[in-house]
Amino acid sequence: MKYKMTLDSIISSLKQAQTIFKPWDALVYGLVIVIMLAGFVNIRIMMRTGRERLAIIEMNGEIIDTISLEQNMTAKEIRIDAGEGSYNIVFIGYDFVEVLESNCPDQVCVGWGRIRYAGQTIVCLPFKIVVRIVGQTDQAPVDDITW
Amino acid sequence: MSPKKLIVLAVIISMALIIHYFESFIPVPAPGAKLGLANIMLLITLVLFGPSEAAIVLLVRSVLGSLLAGNPWSVIYSLSGGLLSLIVMVVLHKKFGKQVSLAGVSTLGAAFHNIGQLIAASIIFGTIGIFYTYLPVLMVFSLFTGTFTGIAAHFTVGRLTYVIGRSDLQQNRPK
Numbered sequence: 001m002k003y004k005m006t007l008d009s010i011i012s013s014l015k016q017a018q019t020i021f022k023p024w025d026a027l028v029y030g031l032v033i034v035i036m037l038a039g040f041v042n043i044r045i046m047m048r049t050g051r052e053r054l055a056i057i058e059m060n061g062e063i064i065d066t067i068s069l070e071q072n073m074t075a076k077e078i079r080i081d082a083g084e085g086s087y088n089i090v091f092i093g094y095d096f097v098e099v100l101e102s103n104c105p106d107q108v109c110v111g112w113g114r115i116r117y118a119g120q121t122i123v124c125l126p127f128k129i130v131v132r133i134v135g136q137t138d139q140a141p142v143d144d145i146t147w
Numbered sequence: 148m149s150p151k152k153l154i155v156l157a158v159i160i161s162m163a164l165i166i167h168y169f170e171s172f173i174p175v176p177a178p179g180a181k182l183g184l185a186n187i188m189l190l191i192t193l194v195l196f197g198p199s200e201a202a203i204v205l206l207v208r209s210v211l212g213s214l215l216a217g218n219p220w221s222v223i224y225s226l227s228g229g230l231l232s233l234i235v236m237v238v239l240h241k242k243f244g245k246q247v248s249l250a251g252v253s254t255l256g257a258a259f260h261n262i263g264q265l266i267a268a269s270i271i272f273g274t275i276g277i278f279y280t281y282l283p284v285l286m287v288f289s290l291f292t293g294t295f296t297g298i299a300a301h302f303t304v305g306r307l308t309y310v311i312g313r314s315d316l317q318q319n320r321p322k
Contacts, residue, residue: 029251
């Protein structure tokens with residue numbers, strides 16, 4: 001009896017779903033899923049072509065530091081001054097990068113966690129600082145990926 | 148604009164503001180992703196009144212919301228995502244309102260909200276890198292949040308139509 005009731009409720013909710021959704025919704029969802037898959041495939045390709053991983057620290061669109069993660073056997077901290085007393089402390093581990101400390105208002109970059117693969121980024125919106133990892137290729141280490 | 152419509156819009160904006168404010172306390176699994184619950188109010192305005200009223204709600208909500216919770220920078224992100232998303236939603240709802248449900252409209256709106264925000268972030272940061280590394284993650288979220296807000300708006304519109312009264316509402320809406 002109880003089983004039948006849940007079955008009925010499932011059927012009725014499915015019937016309700018029929019009144020909510022309309023035929024062309026499939027096209028909309030398909031479009032979003034295609035954009036999503038294309039993005040993931042793009043990241044996969046970038047990760048595969050990259051031989052050596054580089055951590056790039058950018059502020060206001062300018063590269064201020066580039067550290068190779070493969071050769072970085074000793075961990076170090078890098079302090080980035082964004083002017084007017086604002087700062088970020090970026091920790092470069094032996095195969096990962098994280099933002100240890102920042103005096104930005106939202107603290108999103110500190111809570112971001114560690115990144116270690118090509119294509120991953122940490123963004124600090126208030127100070128316009130981007131830390132990202134790229135896979136280095138033979139000819140053009142940076143321009144190849146940043147276009 | 149009739150006084151009744153003015154009051155209803157004011158109530159909708161204040162509800163959107165409150166939702167926007169409390170939404171900032173809800174933890175999200177990825178930085179930059181949002182539930183976008185305030186979009187429910189925008190969708191309701193779009194369906195019940197029309198594009199120009201929805202634009203008013205969006206502008207006032209973005210500016211006041213950024214002053215209420217967040218820093219002045221977030222106005223740019225909020226507006227760039229919101230305007231692109233609104234344009235997409237208006238076109239989809241007006242042109243294909245018979246074939247595409249509110250959940251579909253809301254999902255594409257959420258996707259383009261994220262695209263707009265990432266375009267703004269790419270321009271401000273001066274790098275294309277954050278656009279294509281972060282886009283797929285945000286697309287996954289917009290699928291779920293967009294569907295949820297669309298279904299919520301679908302049920303709210305059905306009930307609000309009786310509360311507000313048909314005389315004040317937009318004529319010939321697709322349904």
